[in-house]
Amino acid sequence: MATIDEYGKYETAWCPGCGNFGILNALKQALVSCGLLPHQVLLVSGIGQAAKTPHYLNANVFNGLHGRSLPAAQGAKLANPELTVIAQSGDGCMYGEGGNHFLAALRRNLDLTILVHDNRVYGLTKGQASPTSEQGFVTKAQPHGAASEPFNPVAVAVTMGASFVARGYAGFLDHLADLMAQAVKHRGTALVDIMQPCVSFNKINTYKWYKEHCYQLTEDYGPTDRDQALRTALEFGERIPLGVIWKTEKPLFEDRFPVLKQGPLFKQELNKEALRKVMTGYM
């Protein structure tokens, strides 16, 4: 049985009070509750403060490029479908630099989890607006306030019919851990967009602000009703709903490859007889 201790404790490079701490703890808790051992888990991240998270717990890690966690995560999953693959990064990384990959990953629907530490600002590069920053959000790079309207990842994912879409909050640890566990167990690409306070660069969306705005969806909310899910997903302002907003069952992308039914690619030997036949086809 896995325990929290097995996932280790590490010093981090985060600011004291950062929302990332809550997310890290929730992640460990979720992995334990899923009964996963560290060697079964592959965390794939991009670049940013959030993307450092995989360095702070025991697991296999591929910390790739800014914006590119999803392609690398999908490649790894396709090479070894037995791995539990979690792509993890900030909102800038996933929705900005990696926006095209985000859409494509939702469309493919591999069995993997996407955790987005959504602090609505670029942390690592010191406070520029991100795709999810509020319109008017003032930064050194946007002195007149962010001009573009914010991206609503949850609404986009529901609209696209992604297979699992949830929103959590770094300040509600148990609730978040439960959402992460559901996402990991879900067969399909599961998005958890996580509201994350950045104490250094986002003075608008603070712990206090989130406490005032976030509410948890109750038991009687049915995440399989598409119309309701769309309405809920579009609700983002005065009140921000947390919980599993939409889920459905869809065919897995990897199931379309007969070869993957035989397990990880590295375990399979080359079939010379088949190759000989392939060559004969060119005669």
Added chain:
Amino acid sequence: MPQDVNIVIGGEAGQGLVTIGQLLSKVLVRAGYEILVTQGYQSRIRGGHNTFAVRVSTERRLAPRGSIDILVALNRETIDLHREQLTEKGRIITDSGFASDAADTIGAPFTDLGPERLWNTVAFGLLGNILGLPPDMLFQAVEGMIGKKHPETLPENKEILDKSYQWATAHVPQDLFTMSGGQDQGDRLMLNGNDAIALGALAGGVRFCSFYPMTPSTSIALNLITHADVMGVVVEQTEDEIAAVNMAIGASFAGAPSMVVTSGGGFALMVEGISLAGMTETPLLVVVGQRPGPATGLPTRTEQGDLEFVLHAGHGEFPRAVYAPATLESCYRLTQTALQTSERYQTPVFLLTDQFLADSYRAIPPFDVEKISPVRTGTDQHLGPQRYKRYTVTESGISPRLLPGVPDHLVVADSDEHYEDGHITEDLEVRVAMVDKRLRKLQGLQGEVLPPGYDGEGSVDLLLVCWGSTLGPVKEAVAVLRQQGRNSACLHFEQVWPLIPAQFLDFLASAKKVVCVEGNATAQFAGLIRRETGFAVSAHVLRYDGLPFTARYILDRLPI
């Protein structure tokens, strides 16, 4: 004298010229001749001027020829565009409607011989006759191509074929280009460069390929897709090239020998990923099929203009190897070598080809499947009880590579500078140790460089230096020079990085004159040689009009 006939079929896309060319190629191969097929097409699906050229010979030919013996013109434009290329004996075969009464033109009554939709059969019958190919072989080829899909059309096709053949017997001089001396060579593979690369990739153990379509490389991926299920390969067309390279790196990290295939513009998008493979020490085969740039350039033509780009692509410093195949055989062989090198040195390795090599066909003896040694990853997964460190500093710079997902160890890879265990660090001493470790792999790579091929004896008056697909035309040019009594030689590089001066400097230094022949405007390879050896070649023959080199093109421009 070996026989050597160059047939060019020209017309609009959609007129069936490819069908004629393919039928003809099949018959010529079956009759035991050597062929080289090149296609010139514009970047559009219908219309435009397109050509299908078959050079047939009793000897192996690796280069196209500029001059034409038989020009099959399916439209008037073809005649206008190519008449000047006709050899002295050369003939134009065309519909009498387009024909002038020039002596070099054979105006056949295409309309009487068959309906327009079957003019390809008419042209095939005429051609078969002029080349002296037996009629039953011609029909067998037609049967082979359409018999399965449209058996009901066979009788009509046969009738038209016979009629056209007989018309030619009656109206065309029978000794113009009659082929003889074909050798029975058993069943041969009919491949183009991209087919050979795909077969090489399969034989080399590739398990994963991601790509975004781009001429001239797409058909490598299409080949792999065709065989994916039986060969156990996962191929994915991604949302863009950035995804393609990062996905392949992820797959390789998790244990699948992986490749991407692309061309200049797509490769430009992959460049950050190349650096990631270098930093994370993830094996990756990158096939770059060159076409003329900058930007979109001439999408369907050829060039060797991306050598410097591929040599330097990726920020930061990390080792790499670059192979540049010349022939189908070397496409197949070097793809396997590249996969092995990449796996052994855990770094990106490149195969640099071009549109000419990618798209030109020859018939070659089947490859020996028994001889292959495909890459396997993760065969030794147990290091014992110590904590696994993905980037253990070693003398060779190569760290033992375990795969994620196996009990008892964790694998941590990072694009940030990292400790031996793979975790992020900004410790500057570790930084230096890691840079040194990664670059030490270059020494091993240098020890395995394939020496350039030298074709010549002793010191020569004229040495032609080339790389990649330019070998064929250069060899042919050298043969002509030798016939003219000029003491000349060819030095060809099939690995263009790293370069080991000791392997070739003597050849350069001992030749009276050294000319570098390459398909770009700035003499990139000559520049590389100079940078690495200090040796300056005496002259260049460069080509960058989008067309492949021919022996004649080179001979006409040699500073003699």
